[in-house]
Amino acid sequence: MVGAPVEVWVRLEEGETLPVLAGVDRYITPTLDSPAAVRVEDGVLFGSEGVLGAQVVITDGSTQDNGRALMGTVEWIWAECQTWSMIPLENLIAARSGSATKIAATITSAAQAQGAGFALEQGVDALVVANQTELIEAALIVKSQRGELAKIETPETLSTSELSMAVLRLTSVEQAGVGDRYCLDFLSLFSEGEGVLIGSSASSMVLVHSETVPSTFVPTRPFRVNAGSPHAYVMMADGSTKYLAELVSGDALLAVTASGQTRALVLGRLKIEQRPMLKISFTVDSHNERKPKEAHVYMQQAETVRLLDHRAQPQSVTNLSSEDTVIGWTGHGGRHLGQSIGSRVEER
Secondary structure, three states: OOOOOOEEEEEOOOOOOOOOOOOOOEEEOOOOOOOOEEEEEOOEEEEOOEEEEEEEEEOOHHHHHHHHHOOOOOOEEEEEEOOOOHHHHHHHHHHHOOOOOEEEEEOOOHHHHHHHHOHHHOOOOEEEEEOOHHHHHHHHHHHHHHHHOOOOOOOOOOOOOEOOOEEEEEEEEEEEEEEEEEEEEEOOOOOOOEEEEEEEEOOEEEEEEOEOOOOOOOOOEOOEEEEEOOOOEEEEOOOOEEEHHHOOOOOEEEEEEOOOEEEEEEEEEEEEEEEEEEEEEEEEOOOOOOOOEEEEEEEEOOOOOEEEOOOOOEEEHHHOOOOOEEEEEEOOOEEEOOEEEOOOOOOO
């Protein structure tokens, strides 16, 4: 959430003198003649004590990725969008999570100051403006607003070495028509009791069991998890999430047991077919609300698709009903492009 201070940087043209303005933190100038001065040379930011960071001019997805790649390697990234756009700033802010790198962003209007200052409910770390009274005042207003907000702890990066699993109570199991079903086939075999985390919400997932359980009519496929619908999230090996529709061969996903033990498995193939689907709804305890919130997941209507009950026993989704319990995982905070962020995100 927003709460961290934001700086105001004023960019001076050649020949302009260094003014002293209340609330301005740094000045971008051709020369370093003040502790508050920043000089740019060949894309490198220099402060009075040496290298401060890097300048990134964003013109397309590739140059945006150049900025994301610098996260964690420099103190500051100064982002200049050739054409003003919030999306690159949001993507940089999401990529910043968990690193000490700060983002300075050039803005050219008062509306942009508000947008950059509060993007993803976090905002950039510095607003860079031309030496114009209107722009400086707009940036200082955002600085004041940010300073007044209570500091809220940002979410910790999810540790995937071991997860704390939860017991979820089902509220309904209902037919949902026909949809695209994604089977995930891996380069390694699962053990009984292992599966992957799937959910329509990135913070509320069920543990979908692998096809390691013998069936009367179908042979086991111990390398496979029948994971559900394309819009569903799946937990990746690094703690991020992806939509099932985004997965590609070679991705590393997180295999999980009922007790929360984890390991990384490499995806070899996706098998996508039209199949009848079930909507499985369940409740999740919320620390911020008086009553549990509801979440859901869509799974293929087939006996070989199984979730784990509270005893860690695989149960076919075709045998599940309301009031049954299953094992899953719940987290807090929102996500942007799969990365955990401090924004409030509601998914229904």
